[in-house]
Each structure stands twice: as structure tokens, then as C-alpha cells.
Amino acid sequence: xxxxxxxxxxxxxxxxxxxxxxxxxxxxxxxxEHPVEGLLYGWxxxxxxxxxxxxxxxxxxxxxxxxxxxVMTHTNRPQLPPFDHSYTDAVSVPGSPFRALYDEKxxxxxxxxxxxxxxxxxxxxxxxxxxxxxxxxxSHNTDFAVALTSQFVPNDKRSTFEPPQSRGDAHAAYxxxxxxxxxxxxxxxYYHNPMEMHASTVVWEGNGRITVYxxxxxxxxxxxxxAAVFGFSPxxxxxxxxxxxxxxxxxxxxxxxxxxxxxxxxxxxRSVRVVLTxxxxxxxxxxxETVQTVALATDTSGRLQAIINDAATSTSRFEDYxxxxxxxxxxxxxxxxxxAKYTIARxxxxxxxxxxxxxxxxxxxxxxxxxxxxxxxxxxxxxxxxLINYSDKNAMDGTPFTSKALREACAxxxxxxxxxxxxxxxxxxxxxxxxVGWGVATGIWDALFxxxxxxxxxxxxxxxxxxxxxxxxxTGTYTVMAQVAAxxxxxxxxxxxxxxxxxxxPKSTVEGGSKLAAxxxxxxxxxxxxxxxxxxxxxxxxxxxxxxxxxxxxxxFAQGRIALKSDATRSISFGDAMSAAGLDTIEVExxxxxxxxxxxxxxxxxxxxxxxFAEVKVDEELCVVRVTRIVIAVxxxxxxxxxxxxxxxxxxxxxxxxxxxxxxxxxxxxxGRVMNHNFAEYHIPAHADIxxxxxxxxxxxxxxxxxxxxxxxxxxxxxxTAAAVVNAIYHATGKRVHSLPVTxxxxxx
Amino acid sequence: xxxRVFGGTSxxxxxxxxxxxxxxxxxxxxxxxFVIEPWVTLLDLLRExxxxxxxxxGCDHGQCGACTxxxxxxxxxxxxxxxxxxxxxxxTTIEGLACEGLAEGHGLHPLQQAFVDHDALQCGYCTPGQIxxxxxxxxxxxxxxxxxxxxxxxxxxxxxxxxxxIAAAVMEVLEKADTR
Ligand code: FES
Ligand code: FES
Numbered sequence: 047x048x049x050x051x052x053x054x055x056x057x058x059x060x061x062x063x064x065x066x067x068x069x070x071x072x073x074x075x076x077x078x079e080h081p082v083e084g085l086l087y088g089w090x091x092x093x094x095x096x097x098x099x100x101x102x103x104x105x106x107x108x109x110x111x112x113x114x115x116x117v118m119t120h121t122n123r124p125q126l127p128p129f130d131h132s133y134t135d136a137v138s139v140p141g142s143p144f145r146a147l148y149d150e151k152x153x154x155x156x157x158x159x160x161x162x163x164x165x166x167x168x169x170x171x172x173x174x175x176x177x178x179x180x181x182x183x184x185s186h187n188t189d190f191a192v193a194l195t196s197q198f199v200p201n202d203k204r205s206t207f208e209p210p211q212s213r214g215d216a217h218a219a220y221x222x223x224x225x226x227x228x229x230x231x232x233x234x235x236y237y238h239n240p241m242e243m244h245a246s247t248v249v250w251e252g253n254g255r256i257t258v259y260x261x262x263x264x265x266x267x268x269x270x271x272x273a274a275v276f277g278f279s280p281x282x283x284x285x286x287x288x289x290x291x292x293x294x295x296x297x298x299x300x301x302x303x304x305x306x307x308x309x310x311x312x313x314x315x316r317s318v319r320v321v322l323t324x325x326x327x328x329x330x331x332x333x334x335e336t337v338q339t340v341a342l343a344t345d346t347s348g349r350l351q352a353i354i355n356d357a358a359t360s361t362s363r364f365e366d367y368x369x370x371x372x373x374x375x376x377x378x379x380x381x382x383x384x385x386a387k388y389t390i391a392r393x394x395x396x397x398x399x400x401x402x403x404x405x406x407x408x409x410x411x412x413x414x415x416x417x418x419x420x421x422x423x424x425x426x427x428x429x430x431x432x433l434i435n436y437s438d439k440n441a442m443d444g445t446p447f448t449s450k451a452l453r454e455a456c457a458x459x460x461x462x463x464x465x466x467x468x469x470x471x472x473x474x475x476x477x478x479x480x481x482v483g484w485g486v487a488t489g490i491w492d493a494l495f496x497x498x499x500x501x502x503x504x505x506x507x508x509x510x511x512x513x514x515x516x517x518x519x520x521t522g523t524y525t526v527m528a529q530v531a532a533x534x535x536x537x538x539x540x541x542x543x544x545x546x547x548x549x550x551x552p553k554s555t556v557e558g559g560s561k562l563a564a565x566x567x568x569x570x571x572x573x574x575x576x577x578x579x580x581x582x583x584x585x586x587x588x589x590x591x592x593x594x595x596x597x598x599x600x601x602x603f604a605q606g607r608i609a610l611k612s613d614a615t616r617s618i619s620f621g622d623a624m625s626a627a628g629l630d631t632i633e634v635e636x637x638x639x640x641x642x643x644x645x646x647x648x649x650x651x652x653x654x655x656x657x658x659f660a661e662v663k664v665d666e667e668l669c670v671v672r673v674t675r676i677v678i679a680v681x682x683x684x685x686x687x688x689x690x691x692x693x694x695x696x697x698x699x700x701x702x703x704x705x706x707x708x709x710x711x712x713x714x715x716x717x718g719r720v721m722n723h724n725f726a727e728y729h730i731p732a733h734a735d736i737x738x739x740x741x742x743x744x745x746x747x748x749x750x751x752x753x754x755x756x757x758x759x760x761x762x763x764x765x766x767t768a769a770a771v772v773n774a775i776y777h778a779t780g781k782r783v784h785s786l787p788v789t790x791x792x793x794x795x
Numbered sequence: 796x797x798x799r800v801f802g803g804t805s806x807x808x809x810x811x812x813x814x815x816x817x818x819x820x821x822x823x824x825x826x827x828x829f830v831i832e833p834w835v836t837l838l839d840l841l842r843e844x845x846x847x848x849x850x851x852x853g854c855d856h857g858q859c860g861a862c863t864x865x866x867x868x869x870x871x872x873x874x875x876x877x878x879x880x881x882x883x884x885x886x887t888t889i890e891g892l893a894c895e896g897l898a899e900g901h902g903l904h905p906l907q908q909a910f911v912d913h914d915a916l917q918c919g920y921c922t923p924g925q926i927x928x929x930x931x932x933x934x935x936x937x938x939x940x941x942x943x944x945x946x947x948x949x950x951x952x953x954x955x956x957x958x959x960x961i962a963a964a965v966m967e968v969l970e971k972a973d974t975r
Binding site for chain 1: 847850852918926950961
């Protein structure tokens, strides 16, 4: 089952990941793994209080150790700029961005308040344990339920926030309808917890220059941030992230370890590495805690008459993080009356932020729980219910979709899963001592595109290099770039080298929102087409013009040759064409012209969709739940590489299973501290939790959505998955659980 | 080729402390001598002193499996092992596994090839630990079925969620080994 080799790689081929060998042999180096001469190790000391001020930091014990070079705190740190605008970044949200070691204030538990810098990791760690801090505490609140009493709508909203649009009169229609359900749903905060902890290695190059190996989803975002905060000129800051050990959104904004490592490097004029501990991974960005009230009503045939979908999410005291939570249900279902309200509420934590399918992974999932309850109230099969209320256009704003193959996804998923063999009554299916439940849900996410630049360089022997300052956080960006390049110029994948993860490369968007395959893919195709055009011009210099002055539309590029479409025997190699024109290389750097309006005049909605079917088995006495089978059918436009794309969906599904059954942040509100800040107590799915997952990509040609027809697959896999599982648990047990995760105690009551 | 490395120190740091102890390890087939403090973990020794960064740190508390290496053929969490307690041991890391594969005349160890073929990785950060753990599982010889593989690999977390592909990759190698 190895990849086809030495044949032209095509978009759509299930090629092996091009960075796979580097990763399975341990050669891929992540942010904390680049060797540096004379490196110092920084260990972060975290605040033990949630709110108040630092009165004094006793660092004498730490400083007494011979290998300790410095203890950096707010009292001795280098100068920092006074105004908020210096600390904002490409994806920051309204408010006052967090500045570590800026002053004596403590804003959240686990806040970094000092960095011990030493010659060895062990000394830095030990010295940090010797630091004593005197605080003056103030009262705090980390309890979201309490914060909700002062929920609000901020005036200043982040630019990507799409407010929900109400239609009709949902409350009157709800009151008048014969069948209805209403419930309050809740999800806890979730921490991204990529397996690689946030880490940065700052190399002090001298002459005001630094090279930074950082765990980030956007090297150019970090470059601009470090330049603004620390007063470097941007060209003197080079940020690299060739390998990133997962992120899921935690590396979208510059994280505090890169700030601290750079601050320490500047203070000492030395190279410094800072790696957070797993515990400290619970001291920064997280998916907000969310409450959502969903009320639905239908007529007696199960047609939706009213949707009421209100939600609130948590944010910090210092920034207003908002996400699109309420829109998805309103977009997805035909219903004349719908209303939604979205608010945020402040708690004394770090600012919440984007995590895999922000807003939809929670908002659509909880909505899909209510849809299942409505289907049962109306005595309609839950899959059938979704088809009865299907909307071919965006039901919220009336715009058409560039494509929506959700109907096909429902049909193909149901067929594969065997949905027709389901008996509707709860507790009606069993396997020995286990109750069996089958549940369904659907999901929706954005298909985004952002202008990205790329560089391509072709050598006469057919070696091709393509590059952009994008990131591959496990998403397969390297492979997508190489594969699109190979396809465009008709080369085997082995002839292509993709380079990314370096701020010095052509401008790229951050790796987020599932937009990079579409955006970087289009950029690579565009510059490779540019190379192809130059090749053809070069071929014309060849004596006798074997291609007869052919134009781009008359030729194909394959096996390192340009050939006439009309007569494949008339062809010339790239090398011959280039030498005829006296070229050693052909290079093109550019970005594709593309307007998100596409060619059409009308505004359209651009979305991916999915249908998820879940089987659970529940021990009748112990209430232990196992997810034994998932079938997910995804409509996401064109799939560049079905093998790596499938893995993206699998990853989303696994995280969704975690939401359904395992993941939960437990905070002691008296302390304001996350108490389960480790992998032993913050449960994520392990091998034994994950059984069969089948992924189907539904055919969905969509030339309009993005230049390549690609919609992106990084996030759609998580949207709705937890709902399919929880709906299956209802089918198995007859119990509705409204607060995730569905732990055993909630089923035993 | 023996090299003396003074652990617990660096080019930048102070001299080795009085508590340092001399040990030797055979790492990926090469004997290495160290003088290190008793609190240096095998994981930090591999990563920070030997620059064998293929072995990953995901928690430093024995909760994630990213640091799994083979010590005398058995899989262990190297973050929980003090290097001085392993004096004389044979340590195989992901870098050494590749060499063993090469010695057999393949480009990669069969597990490494199977992981690539099944796309049993995404970010790749848990991957060396998964592969070393799988080799340990094969050495143990207990797990046969896919369910047993899942159970026995559950100490190795993968936040990217590559579990089904990892199980498929391990099963392929297990089955091939069985029919040999
Ligand atoms: S780093 Fe050793 S188990 Fe996590
Ligand atoms: S591949 Fe990323 S954690 Fe497993």
C-alpha cells in the first residue's frame, strides 16, 4: 500500500504524507528541539492567586544556585511599550492583550509572574520551586454561572464575528405550535492540549537580530508581534515553525512563552528556550464555557415552526472573545420563525479563544441535541426530521450556497451505517448485557479563503521547489502544496519540495479556519502555472519549434515534458526548453487574484456539511458507554488528498467523542484554579476509547467556492459528532443529558 | 566511539556538581558514558544532552506516552526513569529503530513504514512514542487482536486522533510477523 511513485501526482490521489518519513524517524524538529550553542533554559513561575497584586517575589534562594543566571520579574524586566496597540496581533480580539511580567497585577490563576533562567533545564526547574511570592488577594469569580448574571453584548466585536439574524416571530410561533421542546444545554471550557507543549527557542544572533523557533500557527503573525512588542525591526526577526506538534487553535495568537523567551533573550542578550509544562497548558487559551437555550416547535407532521437559539460564552476581564455560536442552527434548517441572542460574560481566567470549529463545535452540536428531542416529540425518525426541514439555501439570510451536498451525505452515511435497520424506541436494541443506541446529527462549517502568496522554482532536471510562509500543524499542508504543484506541472511527487514554516517566505495567512488547503493550494497552483507559461515561452526558443508555437491550452505537462494535446509524440523536456532559452531556473512569486464573490454577482454562502451516525453500547447496570461505530459523510468540495483529508476528519471525530464522553475542565472556584490540569485527570480519548470510524467524502464539485474548488476539512469533523454520540446514548438508555460530557454519574441518576 | 558528556551542565552553566554520578548507557547501539546528577531523567538526558529529540515530552509525568523508549527491549516512559537508575542499560529510541530497519535492508523499520502507509500520524508529535510502544507491544507478545492492541497502546495519547490508523498500522506489522 505504498504511494504510487515516479508517475505524475494528481490532485485527488491518496498519496502518503510527504513529511511522514521525517516524523516517523524522529528527524522532524519541533520548537524546543533545535540545538543552539550556549542555550539558557527559562522556567515559568505561575501565579498562585487568581486576582490581586504581587507584593514581593523572594528569589534569593533561586539566585543563590550557581547555575541560575537571572530571575526575571516585573521589577527587573527590560522596558516594554505602554500602549495596547503594540501587543495586538493579526487575530487578536477587542480589549487589552495580556502582557506577562508587565506589572504587579495578577489577572488569572496560573499567570506567568517570573521566569527563572539557568544553564540547565534541571536547575531552572529546581530554582523555580524555591521562589516564594507574597500576594495581596482580591476577590475573584471564575464561576460562569455567576458571571452570567452580568452577561452583555460588547460594542466592539471581532471582525470575524457574524451576528445571528432573526426572522419572523419565533416566540409567537413557538407559543402557537402544537409540539415543542426546550432545554438548557451546557459545555465546559476545553483546553486544546496539543501533544507538544507550547515552546519557543529564541536564538540571539547579535546585531539586534533574533531567530525564533516557535510553536505557532502563523510565523509571520509572531514575527510582526515580536517586532512591535520588543522594538525589533521586522526584518531582524525571523520566526520558524517547520514542524508543529498540534495546535487546534492554541497557536493562532502569539502565546506567552514566545513573549517570555524573547524578553529574557533581550534582557540577557543570550539564546533562551522556554517550554511550558503540561499544567501550564491550562493557564492560557481555551474554548469558552458555553450555555445554550434551544426551544423548537413543529406542526404535527414535524415541520419546524419556531427556532429559539440563545447562547452565552465566557471571556476574560481584559478581552472580549466572541465566536459564532447561534447562527448554525438558523442557517441549516428551513423554518419561517427563528430568533437568536448571543452574549458573553466575564470570568477571571485567561481569554478564551478559537479551538477547532470555534462556535460550531459547541453551538451546532448542542442545537443538534435539541433537534433529536424535537424529532422524538414529533414522532419522526431523526434522520427523516432533518430531511423534512432541509434547506437548500442558507435559511438565515436567504443566500444560496455555492454547493450543499448534505442530502447526499445523509443518504450515503445512512446506507453505510445501516440506519434503516434502526428501531426507533429507546432501549429497543441490545447486544447481550449492553444496550445499543444509534444516533444521528449533522454539522456545518465555513469554507474560507484568504489571499496567500507562494514562490516556485524549477530546475532543468525537473526538481521543483514551492514555498509559502504557511504552517503545517498536522493538517497536511506540506503534502497539499507538493501535490498541487506536482499536478500543475505534471511531476512525480518526489520531484517536488514544499517549504513552509518560515516568516521569511512569501506571505501566508495563519493556519486556522480550515482555509489553508484552499488558500495555499491556490497560491501554489497559481505560481506553478506561471512557471508553466514561462516554460512554454522558453520552448519556443528551441530550433524548429517542435511545439509549433502552441499556447497553454494546446499542451499538457506530464513526466517532466511539455507535449501537444493533439499529438503526444511532439514533446520536449523541461530541461531542453530551459537550455534553449538559456535559463538555469524558472522562478515565479505571486498570489492568485480571487474575489470571494467569485464570478457570480449574488452573494453566496460557502460552507461544508456533514452527516454523522454513531453507535454506542451502554452497560445496563454500570452505565459505561462505548462508542463502537461512527460513520461520517462529509461534503467538503474537492478533496486534494483523500488519505490526509480522511485523517483530518478522523481527528475531528475523535475530539468530538472526547466532548461527548470525556473532556471537562474542573475549576475550584474558591481558588479560581483548574484542578484537573494534567492528562491523568483531564481526559481525552485514548486508544481503547476509539473503535471503528468510517469516513465518506461525498462528491461535491464546486468551482465557485475557491480557486481549486477546495473547502477545507480541518474542522468539519468535530461539528455535530458529540451530538450523534449523545443522541445515540438517548436511544440506548432513554436518558437525555444536557450537560457534556456524558459521564457515568449522569446516566446513573 | 565513546564520548564523555557532563550532564547537568552546559556550555553556559557552572561546573558539574558534587552529586554527579558516572554511568554508561548503550544508546542505539553505541556506548555512551555520562557523569550526571541523580535527578536527570532519561528523557531529558536524551533530548537535551544527546540531542536525540525524536523522543518527545508531552507531560513529563508518565501520563501521555510521548517519551516512550525501549530499555532492554521493554517500553518505558523515559520521563519517569532517572538516568542513573538505568546504568548499563540498552536504550533504543526512534532514531535507533530506524537504524535497525536500515540494517535489515529496508529504508524504514516495518512499523515506521506502516505508520507512513496508513497515515497513522498527523502532527507527528506522539508518533515516535507510539512506534516505540508498538515495538514494545510486539516484543511482549501478548496482544494479538485489534482490541488487545488498542488496550495495550492506551498509554500513548494522540491528540490528533490518529488512533484508528495507528491500530491498523500496528495490526499490519503484527500480522506480518505472525505469518513469518
Ligand atoms: S512525557 Fe513521559 S509520559 Fe508524557
Ligand atoms: S499525531 Fe499529533 S498527537 Fe498524535
